[in-house]
């Protein structure tokens with residue numbers, strides 16, 4: 001082997017920097033803590049009201065309203081799922097087991113506020129006052145969103161994950177700039193918190209102190225992906241702290257607790273206190289949708305454990321024990337739910353009368369040349385059919 005002729009030069013002595021002897025490490029000059037993380041941190045345990053001393057202070061009127069809506073909501077979910085089996089509804093992402101979140105989210109808002117739901121939040125839209133059939137239009141595959149978002153102050157049920165969140169922040173921020181007393185409440189799933197839109201929305205919301213509340217329904221799964229594979233964060237509520245807003249953790253099946261935590265967050269947003277991230281710990285009792293088989297990724301024991309922590313039963317038991325709910329009120333709530341379900345069945349069994357030309361409406365404020373061309377083609381085809 002040929003001997004290397006390369007010589008290694010010894011390292012040159014490091015020149016002392018001017019004043020190096022006097023050097024003492026100091027913090028960067030611009031550094032000052034903006035906010036302490038402690039007040040923003042969520043509690044280590046989800047907040048609960050039912051079954052605790054806090055239940056001594058329950059407002060009987062509000063609780064009965066929550067209960068009636070939970071019963072109606074449970075029936076609505078069951079009826080909509082049945083409609084998928086009868087071919088009357090293309091797809092239904094059920095919120096069975098999550099009704100406390102759905103109902104509380106709708107009831108904490110004033111009429112002037114805005115709700116930004118995801119595809120799983122049809123029930124929240126119905127509790128807010130949307131016609132149950134209109135709420136299912138999109139899932140039936142009939143016609144655009146199915147309702148006028150401005151009339152109801154309910155943004156379209158959003159299928160792309162988390163895109164509703166920046167929309168909610170934009171609306172809330174704009175309302176604040178205009179001096180309108182409006183709060184936006186945006187709903188998202190645990191899987192949605194891994195989307196870029198989630199992070200951008202939270203960042204903007206906190207920087208602008210936008211009057212917005214983010215409700216994460218942590219139902220354990222993003223289709224078949226369990227939470228443990230979704231995030232390494234101590235909780236989803238902890239994510240709030242990095243953006244500089246408070247994170248709250250709540251038992252998502254305790255309707256009284258969810259209502260309390262959301263009401264505080266809405267009130268904080270309304271008085272200019274800025275956004276809050278609420279994580280409601282709950283469970284999706286049904287499969288992701290009627291197109292999913294949940295037995296492939298979770299066991300019966302887990303589902304049964306959550307059935308024993310059912311939001312409707314938890315509230316019913318507490319209110320009955322405290323004498324706030326009698327058998328007549330329970331029967332009344334169940335009958336009202338049956339009436340709603342019967343009407344829903346009847347109306348969903350009627351074929352929708354649709355104008356195919358509506359496909360081109362409500363897409364752009366001003367139609368593009370391509371859209372106009374397609375519109376003319378369809379028009380001609382339909383006219384041809386009429387003549388045949």
Ligand SMILES: Cc1ncc(C[n+]2csc(CCOP(=O)(O)OP(=O)(O)O)c2C)c(N)n1
Pocket residue numbers: 120159160161188189190191192193219221222223284288
């Ligand atoms: C941007 C985007 N990516 C992927 C999907 C496909 N997708 C539909 S639902 C879903 C899981 C969402 O889970 P989660 O946010 O926890 O809400 P959940 O369905 O449990 O209410 C996924 C990945 C989508 N709709 N949008």
